[in-house]
Amino acid sequence: MxxxxxxxxxxxxxxxxxxxxxxxxxxxxxxxxxxxxxxxxxxxxxxxxxxxxxxxxxxxxxxxxxxxxxxxxxxxxxxxxxxxxxxxxxxxxxxxxxxxxxxxxxxxxxxxAYAPGMVERMKARPAGSAHGWDEERAVRVAAAAGxxxxxxxxxxxxxxxxxxxxAVPPPDDGKKALVAAWFGTAVDAAREAYDLAESQLPVKPLRAYTSRFVRRKLGGEVPSLPGALQRLYLDGVRHVKVLAGLLAAGEEYELLRSDLEAFRNPLTGFDSLSVTAPPLSTPERLRRFLDAVTAELPDAPVLFMGHGHADGRSDFQYDAAAAELAKYNPAWRLGCVEGGRSLDTLLPELKKAGVRRLELRPFLLVAGDHAVNDLAGAEPGSWKSQLEAAGIECTVELRGLAAYPAVARYFAEEVERLG
Ligand SMILES: Cc1cc2nc3c(=O)[nH]c(=O)nc-3n(C[C@H](O)[C@H](O)[C@H](O)COP(=O)(O)O)c2cc1C
The missing domain is CATH 3.40.50.360 (Flavodoxin domain)
Structure with missing residues (x-):
């Protein structure tokens, strides 16, 4: 200190x-x-x-x-x-x-003590003047003496x-850390995608899950983002980068950013705290992300299932992603569980294009509940069941995007770009 x-x-x-x-x-x-x-x-x-x-x-x-x-x-x-x-x-x-x-x-x-000259000057002032000499002042000056x-x-x-x-001693200079803030998944097998993505990052991150539901289901084994940041702060870390493990810049991303605000306080916050932007949030990121996603796609019709937002507020990002994806191969399509790009809207297009066979893939970072049930489940409402009922033969590649090696490298690059 x-x-x-x-x-x-x-x-x-x-x-x-x-x-x-x-x-x-x-x-x-x-x-x-x-x-x-x-x-x-x-x-x-x-x-x-x-x-x-x-x-x-x-x-x-x-x-x-x-x-x-x-x-x-x-x-x-x-x-x-x-x-x-x-x-x-x-x-x-x-x-x-x-x-x-x-x-x-x-x-x-x-x-x-008043300097002797000052006491003399005060004594010389007429009685009753603002800083003049009186009994009360004489007592106070005497008390101050010595x-x-x-x-x-x-x-x-x-x-x-x-x-x-x-005073808490400052940490060693350069004590830095990286947090990988994923949505989280309670599906054990799906977590491998997070492991793979994290293995490509420049440093081993502290993992956090933004989903309270998932954290509870796992018995608090993985901290929330504020929990992870607090842990790092108490360990003396003062420079933190956060990998936002989300695809779109929607509600989840805004919540994540607001979680960071408390840690930016000039007195008690980190000296530096930065966060990556989601891949669908800018055209340049979207292109690099899709380069990574498409690196290993078959030259055959593929239908991705993304998440979307129920009230359609992230549709524009998924629409842009779908349009961009089609430029790589018009047979590669993207729909969403929620929002405007539902299967109902895609089915007529698939039929019109005469698609007879499809590979289904999650456009989600991990193949969690949505992938297992909504995409590939045996229930009649799953995409697979609905597509097969419409005469389209489906195979499923149940692998989250984070498990694609090129996507994992994309996230590592995003972290490196934070400087
Ligand atoms: C011109 C002058 C103005 C002062 N003004 C104040 C004052 O506003 N309030 C006060 O309590 N003491 C006042 N003092 C007393 C000084 O604060 C006190 O003597 C102090 O210990 C001086 O500190 P120093 O020796 O480190 O300069 C004043 C003294 C002088 C000479």
Missing amino acids: KTLVVYSSRTGNTEKLARAIAGALGPDCTLSCAEDAPPPEKFDFIAFGFGVYRGWPDGELRSYMLRAKPRYAGIFLTLGAYPDSEHAQVCLARAEGMLPASKVLAKLACHG HPDADDLSRAQQLFKAALAK
Whole structure:
């Protein structure tokens, strides 16, 4: 932990505290007056000290405080007013207000003797004037005399030592991690697709599932995305990349992005946190993704089943994907379980094209419940049953797209592109 004690002190009171505090923070602590202070970015913990002049720190320290954004800070001041007065609290609050990006771990107001010249000047003012001499002032000035004393110094040392102990040391530079955030599947065999995709990634990721249903079904064995990020944060990781294991930029992706927001807080968040965009979200990604998907397709009619969204809000992405796929081979088609590209809408087209034989494949990252039941199930409502009832002979390739080696490489490239 790199620590700095920086102060402004016209008559030496605050400087005494500053020296004592710096001594207590250890031999590596830097001590400097505001005029000569090193760049604040070098420090994790900065203790700012000042003598109060007309309610504020002087200009030099003030501008240093406004510039500095240490992760942790402490404030100490000396003043003529009583340290437990409202005035003292206001002065501390003003200083704290100058450090919005820092966690302030210690605040100390301490009596500071008025310089003898100042006392003489106050005595010379006419009685009744704003800072003139009267009995109350005489008592206050007498109380401040001799401060900061040995007790003040030792109190300040204890307070700042305890504050430093509360500051979490920064992680080793470059402590990074990757999270693979998949939707999840409760189908054991389907999980191999995730294993395969993850084996191609530049580093071994921490796996997270966004589906609460799947997480519950697996007994909490795989964390949620926030759970995974929290785990990494507590391990001291500060740079995180997230692979968004989703195909379309729909509701799931928005939820995933909102899960990340809490971890972007400038005080408590990661130093960097980036996330990949889904393959169907931009034309350039779509093309590279389809290059990967089509790399091993047979030169024969194929019908993919994607997911889609019930109210059709992701149709435009699947429509674009279907149009692009047909450019590779007009016999390769894409429908969805939900939304506008249902089997009902595709069947007439298949019949019109005279398709007699089809290979069915999930356009899903893993061959989970939708692939096993909605696509290939024996129930009359499955796509296979409906197509066969319509006279089209079907074979099924039950493999999630994440298990296609070229698709796994596509995801690895997306992670690498995050920089
Ligand atoms: C010109 C002047 C203005 C001051 N203004 C205040 C003030 O607004 N509030 C206060 O409590 N004390 C005030 N003081 C007292 C100083 O804050 C106190 O003596 C402090 O310990 C000085 O710190 P330093 O020796 O580190 O400069 C003032 C003193 C002087 C000389």
